[in-house]
Amino acid sequence: MNQSSNWDPQIAQNAIDELKGQPGALLPILHKIQNILGYIPKDSIPMIAKALQQTSAEIHGVVSFYHHFRTSPPGKHILQICRAEACQARGSRQLEAHVKDSLKVDYHATTADNTFTLEPVYCLGNCTNGPNIRVDDDIIAGVTSEKFDVIKEQKNTFVVELA
Incomplete structure (x- = not known):
């Protein structure tokens, strides 16, 4: 793409x-x-x-x-947070708040450095292992705030290395 x-x-x-x-x-x-x-x-x-x-x-x-469609270029990585009930029961609301605060964006927005576009998703099919996120095509299970911070740093480093 x-x-x-x-x-x-x-x-x-x-x-x-x-x-x-x-x-x-x-x-x-x-x-x-x-x-x-x-x-x-x-x-x-x-x-x-x-x-x-x-x-x-x-x-x-x-x-x-349709929220799937966007009228401006997305960030280098599409980050989706599962908002389905099973993930909510396992802490996705707290994760969502942390991610939004960490990236300084809300849903359907792209970070100032154009690294991440944040989107909600309503099931990633991995309910027993939530809360789940998808970064590009990779589903990541059991994401805590700390685990997200590591993922964010890895993606930022990867982007910098490619630039």
Whole structure:
């Protein structure tokens, strides 16, 4: 996934051209664009609207309704905290407060250094081992505040080494 804010409108146009003939094409088009770019560029919304003979407001309404879609580039790592009841019973609310305080962001926001985008998730399928988080594609079980701090430091170090 390219998470660059320098997007090429042709990427959106290719997704539109490929999928616009499908019934219910809007969601597949949005998913394809976000899978490639990491987000739905605001400038792609009028392009999608025109191709699907809808208004930009209708497309924006769908994008803003589903929290999965974002209209700005995400951080280098997507961090999700499980908010399901089983994880709550095992301490995810306290973990959530610690993470938000540590990263200085709320849900659906990206840290100032562009390292993490914080998102809620409502089950990671690992209920007996909660509280759980997912960092990118890795599910991590039994996360305490201390364990999160170690994970955060490892991801920050990894990002710095790659830069």
